[in-house]
Amino acid sequence: xxxxxxxxxxxxxxxxxxxxxxxxxxxxxxxxxxxxxxxxxxxxxxxxxxxxxxxxxxxxxxxxxxxxxxxxxxxxxxxxxxxxxxxxxxxxxxxxxxxxxxxxxxxxxxxxxxxxxxxxxxxxxxxxxxxxxxxxxxxxxxxxxxxxxxxxxxxxxxxxxxxxxxxxxxxxxxxxxxxxxxxxxxxxxxxxxxxxxxxxxxxxxxxxxxxxxxxxxxxxxxxxxxxxxxxxxxxxxxxxxxxxxxxxxxxxxxxxxxxxxxxxxxxxxxxxxxxxxxxxxxxxxxxxxxxxxxxxxxxxxxxxxxxxxxxxx
Amino acid sequence: xxxxxxxxxxxxxxxxxxxxxxxxxxxxxxxxxxxxxxxxxxxxxxxxxxxxxxxxxxxxxxxxxxxxxxxxxxxxxxxxxxxxxxxxxxxxxxxxxxxxxxxxxxxxxxxxxxxxxxxxxxxxxxxxxxxxxxxxxxxxxxxxxxxxxxxxxxxxxxxxxxxxxxxxxxxxxxxxxxxxxxxxxxxxxxxxxxxxxxxxxxxxxxxxxxxxxxxxxxxxxxxxxxxxxxxxxxxxxxxxxxxxxxxxx
Numbered sequence: 001x002x003x004x005x006x007x008x009x010x011x012x013x014x015x016x017x018x019x020x021x022x023x024x025x026x027x028x029x030x031x032x033x034x035x036x037x038x039x040x041x042x043x044x045x046x047x048x049x050x051x052x053x054x055x056x057x058x059x060x061x062x063x064x065x066x067x068x069x070x071x072x073x074x075x076x077x078x079x080x081x082x083x084x085x086x087x088x089x090x091x092x093x094x095x096x097x098x099x100x101x102x103x104x105x106x107x108x109x110x111x112x113x114x115x116x117x118x119x120x121x122x123x124x125x126x127x128x129x130x131x132x133x134x135x136x137x138x139x140x141x142x143x144x145x146x147x148x149x150x151x152x153x154x155x156x157x158x159x160x161x162x163x164x165x166x167x168x169x170x171x172x173x174x175x176x177x178x179x180x181x182x183x184x185x186x187x188x189x190x191x192x193x194x195x196x197x198x199x200x201x202x203x204x205x206x207x208x209x210x211x212x213x214x215x216x217x218x219x220x221x222x223x224x225x226x227x228x229x230x231x232x233x234x235x236x237x238x239x240x241x242x243x244x245x246x247x248x249x250x251x252x253x254x255x256x257x258x259x260x261x262x263x264x265x266x267x268x269x270x271x272x273x274x275x276x277x278x279x280x281x282x283x284x285x286x287x288x289x290x291x292x293x294x295x296x297x298x299x300x301x302x303x304x305x306x307x308x309x310x311x312x313x
Numbered sequence: 314x315x316x317x318x319x320x321x322x323x324x325x326x327x328x329x330x331x332x333x334x335x336x337x338x339x340x341x342x343x344x345x346x347x348x349x350x351x352x353x354x355x356x357x358x359x360x361x362x363x364x365x366x367x368x369x370x371x372x373x374x375x376x377x378x379x380x381x382x383x384x385x386x387x388x389x390x391x392x393x394x395x396x397x398x399x400x401x402x403x404x405x406x407x408x409x410x411x412x413x414x415x416x417x418x419x420x421x422x423x424x425x426x427x428x429x430x431x432x433x434x435x436x437x438x439x440x441x442x443x444x445x446x447x448x449x450x451x452x453x454x455x456x457x458x459x460x461x462x463x464x465x466x467x468x469x470x471x472x473x474x475x476x477x478x479x480x481x482x483x484x485x486x487x488x489x490x491x492x493x494x495x496x497x498x499x500x501x502x503x504x505x506x507x508x509x510x511x512x513x514x515x516x517x518x519x520x521x522x523x524x525x526x527x528x529x530x531x532x533x534x535x536x537x538x539x540x541x542x543x544x545x546x547x548x549x550x551x552x553x554x555x556x557x558x559x560x561x562x
Contacts, residue, residue, distance in 0.1 A: 071480065072443065072453055072455070073446070073452050073453060076447060094474050095456060095471075095472070095473040095474045096473075096474070098439050098455075099443065099453070099455045099456070100443075101443075102408070102439070102440035102441075102442075102443035102444045102447070103443045103444065103446065103447040103453065104447075105409065105440070105444065106409060106412060106443070106444035106445075106447035106448050107447050109409075110409070110528070111407055111408070111409050111528035111529050112408070112409075112438070112440050113529065114437065114438045114439055114440060115437065124532075128437065128537065129340075129435065129436050129437055130325070130331040130340065130434070130435060130437070131434065131437065132537055133330070133331045133332075133333075133340075133536075133537065134331060134333045134340050134534050134535065134536065134537070135534070135535045135536070135537050136531045136533065136534050136535075137531070137532050137533040137534075137535075138529045138530060138531050138532070139529070139530045139532050140528070140529055140530075141528070144528075177450075177452070179451070179452045179482060179483040179486075180452040180453075180454075180480060180481075180482050180483075181480060181481040181482075182478075182479075182480055183468065183479040183480055183481050184478075184479050185473075185475065185476065185477065185478045185479070186476050186477045186478075186479075187475045187476035187477075188475075188476045196474060200561075200562075224562060232492070235493070236492070236493065241476065242458065242472045242476075242477070242491075242493060243472070243473070243474060243475060243476045243477075248434070248437065249352075249431075249432070249491075249492060251474065256561065257556070257561045257562075267330065274537070274540060278559065278561055279540070279543075280552070280556070286545075291542070291545070292540075292542055293540045293542075294542075294543050295540075295541075295543035295544070296543050296544060296545075296546060296552065296555055296556070297543060297544070297545045297546070298545070298546050298547075298548070298549070298552050299545065300548075305549055308549040309549050309552065309553065312549060312550065312553045313553055313556075313562050
């Protein structure tokens with residue numbers, strides 16, 4: 001039997017949807033028994049949520065005051081202490097998992113499969129390289145533990161109810177370093193859906209021309225109940241916040257509908273959206289590469305189209 | 314602050330559209346333009362700016378790769394690094410082995426800071442910096458978009474999914490940089506000439522006591538599934554109509 005440990009991502013209150021996607025990914029492994037580890041100051045609430053996910057065998061709670069913030073240097077040795085009983089250690093390919101999991105892998109002395117997008121066998125996986133321009137199949141040695149981050153856009157979220165996993169509290173007796181300290185966070189969070197997991201996304205590029213003009217997209221998004229994303233060019237130009245960036249070095253997303261407005265469609269951007277169910281492109285340049293991947297395209301001036309679109313929906 | 318080590322990777326240039334070999338054995342790299350990984354340029358730029366602020370800091374650019382990687386290290390020297398070290402090897406080095414190699418260099422050089430790009434744009438692994446920090450038993454500050462150093466402490470703003478997070482790390486530390494930390498300088502011709510005279514040492518994995526190993530075997534390389542080109546609609550009314558029919562809005 002394969003024993004999978006998923007490092008759960010949460011904010012102390014809610015289990016991140018990325019963790020539910022990891023559960024689905026782990027279920028693709030043959031004969032897998034899935035455990036979710038939760039580190040935090042008080043994980044009681046999120047542990048109850050994790051235990052309700054069908055297919056989860058056990059939830060491990062590691063509560064200590066130092067775990068209030070997800071610092072990789074503190075979390076990694078604790079994950080390593082838990083890892084002894086497991087064959088596979090998975091985390092989500094989010095900024096949380098990308099920061100933490102390689103540190104875990106190095107402490108275990110094993111390689112990591114980043115952005116695992118498909119399971120072919122217990123130790124055989126597919127992952128993208130070169131901004132998604134190539135997909136490689138990699139094989140790992142079954143004699144070693146397998147550490148991976150799972151590309152969240154590649155997996156549906158597991159249901160959040162119906163399961164009844166046992167919850168265990170674990171005291172992990174490892175000394176934690178004091179060399180890394182959390183200071184604070186500035187979140188651009190709004191009442192809009194989370195970009196990473198939204199089913200609808202409206203996204204803008206450099207053609208918006210200013211942060212002020214981006215308000216057009218926020219307004220359209222609010223009418224649609226959509227999250228708002230941006231191309232790297234728009235973020236670099238200061239029109240949109242960094243956490244809105246979609247693409248190779250930003251967020252990789254898989255919404256039901258992605259509306260790209262004034263985005264030309266650089267390959268690095270396209271790699272972030274190619275798992276979207278439907279892509280709509282609005283751009284004044286009919287030759288823009290975004291139209292090569294769009295399901296529905298409309299050539300024209302976004303400053304006329306967007307307000308009209310908002311009126312008609 | 315006396316010494317900063319910057320790890321640099323030679324990668325296929327950002328503007329090259331990479332294609333998969335028909336036999337699935339890898340991607341076509343013959344005659345393709347190679348460059349410094351763009352994130353590593355940002356890493357080096359940050360080191361140079363620290364040097365310009367505090368003075369008297371030695372910047373060592375290091376890389377692992379084929380003999381031609383000297384070209385990328387010369388670029389780093391032209392940008393302003395003081396000296397360079399190439400760990401020459403003809404086999405591709407995975408992130409864990411790269412981290413072990415940089416650890417061996419760190420133990421020789423004893424830098425106060427090690428900068429790396431957050432990921433290389435070839436394998437997109439996003440691992441080496443974190444692995445190096447783990448093996449070195451030092452702090453990591455990944456995805457840095459702002460960095461302040463005061464005494465023995467670095468305050469780093471990190472780009473995370475929810476926005477920006479600030480942490481404080483004691484030096485020595487490993488910092489991996491994100492896109493918006495800075496804009497790397499252009500190299501000027503006189504600097505290229507000057508760079509030719511700067512020291513570039515070549516060593517090997519063997520000499521550093523690192524065992525080359527392939528831990529993850531790549532058994533197949535394929536092109537990604539292509540999306541089908543869709544339809545063009547003539548106006549907003551038709552767009553709304555199509556979206557409504559598909560149940561998307």
